[in-house]
Amino acid sequence: MTDGDEQPDAPAGASGPARSSRRRWPLWTALALVLVLLACGAPGVLLLGLVPGVAGRPAAGSADDPAARRLGERMTAQLDRQAAALLAGDRPGFLAVAEPPARPALTRRYAALRALRVTVWRPEANGVPAEVDGRAGEWRLTVRVGYCFVVVDCTPSTVTIGTRWRIVGDEPRLVTVEESRAAPAGARPWEVSDLAVAVGKRTMVATTPALRAKLPGLLAQAEAAAEVADLYVVAGTPPDRYLVFYAGHTEWQRWYGGGRPKWTAGYAVGVGGGHHDVVLNAQSITPAGIDDLLRHELTHAASLPDRGYSDRSTWWLVEGLAEYAGADGQPVDRYDGLAEVRKLVRGGWDGRLDSLAPADDAADDRVGGAYGVSYLAVRHLVDRYGEQRMLDFFRAVVHEHRSVDEAAERVFGDPWSALHDDCVDYLRTVAGG
Template sequence: MLPTRGRLWPDRPDWSYPSPVTDGHDEPRLTDGVDESRPADGMDEPRAADGDGPRPGDGVDETRSRRRWPLWAALAVVLAMVGCGVPAALLAGLVDRTAERATVGRSATRTPDPATAVARRVGDQLSAQLARQADALLGGDRRGFLAVADPAARADLGRRFAALRALRVAVWRAEPSGLPIPVAGQAGQWRQLVTFRYCFLVPDCAPSPVLIGTRWRETGGAPLLVAVEESRSAQAGVRPWEVSDLVVAVGPRTMVATTPALRGKLPGLLAEAESAAAVADRYAVAGPPPDRYRIFYAGGAEWRRWYGGGRPKWTAGYAITVGGGHHEVVLNADGLTATATGELLRHELTHAASLPARGYPGKQTWWLVEGLAEYAGADGAPVSRYEGLDETGQLVAGGWNGRLDALTPADAAPADRVGGSYGVGYLAVRHLVDRYGEQQVLAFFRAVVHDRRSLDDASGQVLGDPWSALHDECVAYVRATVR
């Protein structure tokens, strides 16, 4: 049986779960050695020989304006020399030579080669088409959204349009990345990388970016969109609205989406999500809570595909960062029971409220991140009612080394080992809350997870006690509770 606990991904160095890699600006970049500037399979672009035109990755061959100060400087010198009585013949020679040098400098200014000029022209046309499509999407104009596309691409684009409108898309900006590249073997076709930035429901949110490849066909007029690739190379993987029909329910604090086959689950899920959001809001440690919690309820096929799939078998849900400071929560419909949904939602929404966009520091703090989410999931219930106590006792009695930083379960770990790890994290955080209070523990969490301070420093400065002693206290509390 799958446990009802969410899963982050601490085994990725300095990243807690799959997420778009950023350089501090929420801008998608390449990961895992995949070069987004290269086309998808079957669309390799030709590479020009050295000196024979633009190469992929060279960017725009910009013509730089050269300074024209030498001529003006010469004229200033001439005026000064006239004032000093210098013969006119000498002055004429000076001006002629200076003007000649300035003319040579201007003629040496580089101009774009023909291939780059064509790519720029096509790029301008694509930008205009993408802008028209964005306006149509935000205006609810399906016909206008599809008008920029080749007829063969309209079925897929129509599904995307419907999914994004169902999600209440409030911001949609298309920003071409670099120049388009000719598609090898397809005369008149071009591939253009585009960063799409989007918000749902809230028009003044910080948009989430996603980098997607698009293909276009020249027509003699405006180019037509012939294909939109999946955002397959970013760590966050493909978004649900890229590949699935969606139905959506919206509340004051949450948005819940699923496939039409699971439409009947939406009313109950939305009610549970709204209750969970009221709890999770209390754990926003570094600013206001999320503008809306985004929740996707995945059937079996969607669970294997959304956001790249590939989760451990015991995962019932996870939170994933998608840029712009936003997290999206995914629940596994096949791994949930009706009684566990509320606890799991409190757990995952607390991740969305409490974690920084860049993830948490790594395995040594897994217990703290998951322990806080489990504490929120328990929602004030007595420790004796925590459902993972038996699994925790098995782990403690079965050879756990007594180190909180050694709790992270492996992907292939059995369910009872996973449940025990979460239980130890919960009990450790519960002990800290009982001793210092929620607000102090949240300040400690912020210092460790957001500010990247060591446990030793954060414990001494925030809690006023050495971490070595507190660690041993937490472990003793865990052992005593499950004895």
Template sequence: MTDGVQQPAPRRLWPLWTVLVVVVLLLGCGLPALLVAAVIRESGAQPTVSRVGASAADDPATAVARGLSDRITTQLHRQSAALLAGDRAGFLAIADPTAHTDLRRRFGALRELKVTGWRAEPSGLPVPVIGKPGEWRLLVRFQYCFVAPNCRPSPVLIGTRWRENGDQPRLVAMEESKSVETGTRPWEISDLAVAIGARTIVATTPALRGKLPGLLAQAEAAAKVADGYAVAGSPPDRYRIFYAGRKEWQRWYGGDRPEWTAGYAVTVGGGHHEVVLNADGLSSGGTDDLLRHELTHAASLPERGYPGKATWWLVEGLAEFAGAGGQAVDRYEGIAEVRKLVGGGWDGQLAGISPADDASAERVGGSYGVGYLAVRHLVDRYGPQRLLTFFKAVVHERRTLDAAAEEAFGEQWSTLHDECVAYVRAAAA
């Protein structure tokens, strides 16, 4: 430790960790009731609020809010068109000057990411801000695409504040998405430098711009591996990778990861999992493995995440298998940690192998290694395609392990489980 900052360590001391935050896709037209209540509590207002499109007799307060919502929507559409056209002046034109610094940063970051789709629609109705006459807060659902012009858009719900101004309300502030869905996106709060390849987008801060050429080459190579693990449909149109400096690691997507985290993938909807790498937590030799691991999550996992801790070994085992790059079992980087875990009284149950957030790096490495070895055994015995059939049945279709094993392997899961455990113990001997 130097100056209270964690120094970089070998990858296996920062084992790979994936956060699977399930986005609540607000696909309906309207604000969920609990969220409406939260907005009202925050503002202190008690207006009549109804869902967009709901049939209700408008009282005067609702009629005012609905009319303002329509005018704000017009402004948002103007801003969206300006963003897609690369018109920064037009993007800023709907806002008060006090909001321009933040909006310039967002505009620049989104243009760097080659935004090709941007749609903004109110979610619910605006509510007045207590203590600020003429100012309103409105949640807006933004949907975005990067690079690919016809992608399935990823949604994000962001609070906005507006000041009444006749037919053209003025945007006072655009808030951070924070914990409403998956946490604050990098393009909301950071200047970005971006490199784009055939299969990947890699973004980082301007201070780390020099890392981009190497990271892009590594990401493109990892994407070729990850594409083979798209178990349900096509791979993502582009893998989105964000390389976080020390400050950004604490803020992007909410931060607050376990100390042993080197990277994670977070679902953002639209068929995308955005990957974040910890610049301070990577050794020079661990980035390739980590990228293969995390991009395999992005290719293989459903938008709603995986069923739970009982299948953690399968989700992480598949990603570790991809990350290992086909090396022999005895060359697997975490085999020493597996030996310590197995020799330290492991109960032999795959379902309970996931590590706690405060687990030691050694314990985490052992857990990932057990998952890797179990998946490795199934691949060695049945081949990769049957393993992916099993993975799809369990993780995507939420079928029981018994039913999935019978379908994919023609065997009872209890038998296969014991075989996997025996393989782990033998490899760790």
């Protein structure tokens, strides 16, 4: 289930996020799918060297300047030493490249990454150093890091961060590692928070030390949800590990940039390498809603393309599949959003699936009704054609960017106009509208 319906709001391939959300009352949990449009190719960014500190002033960010390249090579060498120390579990070595004021934040980051069982950490310079305005003797280097947790041979996720340096003696020294603020994903939890972590066969669950008592139950529920989500892989293989972050109030406002609608209780956000992290809002989740919330969000992680999706008109399909997985085979008449569906179909909805996506400020019943209608439409297509053909249709529309008309003819052998009306007639009948 995705929450509070943040719709896709950026064109395919852009750097902005596409979102979806929803809320259930009283048993529904609001969730939000943040579909990140990452340019997540291999993190093979040009490694531009940093060479020894010259007595004179290095050039301010000119890739053609030999002094800037040499300084960059020396900074990269320091980052490589730090990466080796991180993977070896050598905290003193990890901190050795930094000046004392930078070490507390780096100590926290080291502990969080080790708790998450970091297996790959590949920093690469993105450009050359540039002087920091107004801070004499200080340089900024943008670094792109490819990283993996638990699994050694995964396709790395990526994050771009700013680093600031000073030359101390003949050696560049870290003075600040900035948190990632760039679109689309914002600061990862391991950048800004202490973390307690539990690892299972298919999932890893992390939260703050204050909420660590929740971890055993959350891990068991996440493992069960992963078994369901694995069934809805649309292309390729299931995620090597589903990563779930359980956020307290402060963390909810900060992790991945915060700023979700107030009715949001969870979301999935793409972080590159085909991975989507899942975040749950500890303040909004009810015990009755967490299992279908997890099934819904992990299904997004399993089914969505690496770059997310950006077509608002297909919101119903993305959310409908996740809702279908969240329902986990229960009879239609037990779906707990039927009251909201009934209100929507009897109210102002125009009867078009491609106009279902609710606004960020939509009322709770409007959001719940949109999720429910999406679920019923997907459920009807599954009942008529089977799950595999439904997944083929999803792949054609969401992954291959085919129109619903072309995808319906290709996968179902029927015109979409007729199928659309059939789905709407079905859900109106189910809702008694």
